[in-house]
Amino acid sequence: MSQDYQFYYWLAQLAIVSTLIPLITGIFRYRYFPAESRILFFLLFSYLILDTASYIIAQKGYSNLYMIRLNTLSEFIFLSLFFIKVFTRKIIHYAILSLLILFIALAGFDLYLHGRNGIDSLSTTIEAILFMIYSLGAFYKLITRTTHVNILSVPLFWFSSGILLYFSGDLILFIFEEFIVGKNINTSAALWAIHSVMHTLYFILITVGFWKTKNI
DSSP: OOHHHHHHHHHHHHHHHTTHHHHHHHHHHGGGOOHHHHHHHHHHHHHHHHHHHHHHHHHTTOOOHHHHHHHHHHHHHHHHHHHHHHOOOHHHHHHHHHHHHHHHHHHHHHHHHHOTTSOOHHHHHHHHHHHHHHHHHHHHHHHHOSSOSOGGGOHHHHHHHHHHHHHHHHHHHHHHHHHHTTTOHHHHHHHHHHHHHHHHHHHHHHHHHHHHOOOO
């Protein structure tokens, strides 16, 4: 294994291990969490379980691409529930629930079309776009509310920042991956290394949000 690939490999491992940072923080702060923070906390548990299972499957020499599908579906469900709690208007709740149902149907159709080991780039692209929109909506909510003296003290700011950063990075990754897959292996590996860094930053920002949760 070349030095570059060793570096990319360890970045990927760091992204998996970094899940523990917000999880440990969440364990100590859980009693202060509102509903939306608790949803993120359980999302982190699903990341840890699925990423660990994916790693074990890969180490045994089997394809773990179907684990990416499971991770995407789990992620979409938890984050949809998170944003339902964030927004208070019923019409937004119905819109998010409708999109959740449509997304599950789309993921099922893609699974039927390409098989469990196919790359579900369509669902991941749609997921990234939707959560970028939801995050921007959360920022708009924060900005238009006058109750917050310091926006940096609000957990939602950090949660939305992490989600926006992560999914915007994901969107760029999958766009470029479509053009270079099978053409430039080194560039492809470097892009996935960047994805690992974004993943780690995502967890760090969620950790900050957990820490900013005030004692009630």
